Amino acid sequence: MLDSNHIEGQASSIPAAAGIGLRFPHHQCVLQGRTGVPWFEVHAENYFGGGSVRRTLEAVRRNYPLSLHGVGLSLGSADGLDPAHLGRLAELVQLIEPGLVSEHLSWSVSGGQYFADLLPLPMTEEALDVVCRHVQQTQELLKRPILLENPSTYLQFAHSTIPEAQFLSAVAQRTGCGILCDLNNIFVSACNHGWDPLSYLDALPASAIGEFHLAGHAVCTLDDARVVRIDNHGSPVSAPVWALYEQALQRFGARPTLIEWDTDIPAFEVLLEQAAQATDRLHASRRAHACAA
Amino acid sequence: MPALRDLQSAFGRALLQDGRTQSVPRELALDGLTVGIYRNTCFSTLTSALGLSFPAVRRLVGAEFFDHAAREFMLTHAPASAYLNDYGREFPAFLAQFAAAGGLSYLADVAQLEWAVNRALHAADTAPLDLAALAAVDAAQTAHLSFVPHPSVSVLHLAAPADAIWRAVLDQDQAAMAALEPAAGPVWLLIERNAQGIQVRRMAPAAWALTQRLCAGEPLQAPLDESRSGALSEQELNALLADHLASGRFTSWRIPIGDLPS
Numbered sequence: 001m002l003d004s005n006h007i008e009g010q011a012s013s014i015p016a017a018a019g020i021g022l023r024f025p026h027h028q029c030v031l032q033g034r035t036g037v038p039w040f041e042v043h044a045e046n047y048f049g050g051g052s053v054r055r056t057l058e059a060v061r062r063n064y065p066l067s068l069h070g071v072g073l074s075l076g077s078a079d080g081l082d083p084a085h086l087g088r089l090a091e092l093v094q095l096i097e098p099g100l101v102s103e104h105l106s107w108s109v110s111g112g113q114y115f116a117d118l119l120p121l122p123m124t125e126e127a128l129d130v131v132c133r134h135v136q137q138t139q140e141l142l143k144r145p146i147l148l149e150n151p152s153t154y155l156q157f158a159h160s161t162i163p164e165a166q167f168l169s170a171v172a173q174r175t176g177c178g179i180l181c182d183l184n185n186i187f188v189s190a191c192n193h194g195w196d197p198l199s200y201l202d203a204l205p206a207s208a209i210g211e212f213h214l215a216g217h218a219v220c221t222l223d224d225a226r227v228v229r230i231d232n233h234g235s236p237v238s239a240p241v242w243a244l245y246e247q248a249l250q251r252f253g254a255r256p257t258l259i260e261w262d263t264d265i266p267a268f269e270v271l272l273e274q275a276a277q278a279t280d281r282l283h284a285s286r287r288a289h290a291c292a293a
Numbered sequence: 294m295p296a297l298r299d300l301q302s303a304f305g306r307a308l309l310q311d312g313r314t315q316s317v318p319r320e321l322a323l324d325g326l327t328v329g330i331y332r333n334t335c336f337s338t339l340t341s342a343l344g345l346s347f348p349a350v351r352r353l354v355g356a357e358f359f360d361h362a363a364r365e366f367m368l369t370h371a372p373a374s375a376y377l378n379d380y381g382r383e384f385p386a387f388l389a390q391f392a393a394a395g396g397l398s399y400l401a402d403v404a405q406l407e408w409a410v411n412r413a414l415h416a417a418d419t420a421p422l423d424l425a426a427l428a429a430v431d432a433a434q435t436a437h438l439s440f441v442p443h444p445s446v447s448v449l450h451l452a453a454p455a456d457a458i459w460r461a462v463l464d465q466d467q468a469a470m471a472a473l474e475p476a477a478g479p480v481w482l483l484i485e486r487n488a489q490g491i492q493v494r495r496m497a498p499a500a501w502a503l504t505q506r507l508c509a510g511e512p513l514q515a516p517l518d519e520s521r522s523g524a525l526s527e528q529e530l531n532a533l534l535a536d537h538l539a540s541g542r543f544t545s546w547r548i549p550i551g552d553l554p555s
Binding site for chain 2: 078107
């Protein structure tokens, strides 16, 4: 057991290579041997407790750089941040010294109740102020910038006045945070709301992009026959999302890229194959940028 | 234009209405596909979290019944934070009064045990108390000592032999399940996490009673005196205290300020 405040081991910085979201079914596989995966990302809330789960994370950290991805800080809550949650996050950041820390442009807490999803924000000046305040509060406590991820959304609010990409860019500009550009989420939201995904990319500042996320989504038909895409992280990355990733690489250059898979989690080899596909595109992007230079 | 706080409050109410309202309040949504997508994710995430914390209960009642019970529970017990290992503390009490589970008298007891196991699994890593510092306490003060239990420790007195049921169900041990007698009488349990993992063990009633009072933070004197005059010999008492201390079941001790030497 480690009593010190941090773990000796690999350098913490996350390379601009294809990492994998580490989930419980793959813990043993990752602990047992060299996977060749350059880095892993974990959900922060899964490691807030002690015991064997925390020991496992420490063991993984000794061999790999880690990115810490929060899903429950609720940066968009009008009620303010939960100090206990923020404190647990800070303690974990201090322990594992992650190369990246990220959260979502969303909210999950209202009136002291946690709704276990990344809920949509109205894109208003009020929400922008709230998110900026909470990003700043988080960064001040963690003493580091965080990345803010664009969500998948299934509804928009009538009183929204700011396009989402501009909203995200404004948070980055005002707070100094980076942007976690989730290409599956852009595609899902663009299909659901009739946005143009390339215009979305064009509206993001290249210098703020700190990471890409790639995942699969589901296509569902609602009772009233409308078709909706749902970000369920339960299948391979779709062809249009790979294409959008190539567009993002062209615009922003190579960045750390994560394969996420959270439902119907497949064998680890399937994730390795998805990561290999991302790696091919990262290499192609580097070659293209070298030629252009 | 609704204020953000009002919008989130209304959205939260719509999520918890469990399908009785199909969309967010009309004045909030422009082209909402439906709030039901969010509701489904929310409920399925919480059902999974409860299923991870109460795996034996889930097997005992079956996935369909469990999901139904979990959904009913969520409507009145939304979690307070995203730390979902901490979600479900009230689930055993909910099951005890859940009419649909009335036929399984031991279900709530198994749930209580599973909550204690869950707590032991995820409790913060906390160092045991400093035995050398404890040994240095003035002998006159020891009667006033009280202990703070390790966060992984629980003591449970259950009407049904929930530990035997829990093991048999999780091990899918058909022979053990066939031999179970849910009416076999109460058990007195100590649940904790140690270096070997999660421990669930039975205690004798007198030893359990003393342990329970110490874990509740009672000053040492009264429980010790009552144990001495009751079922525990001096030797048993000393062995029990030594075992608790050596096993790291307490993380610190206190003496009320008024009892400290001036």
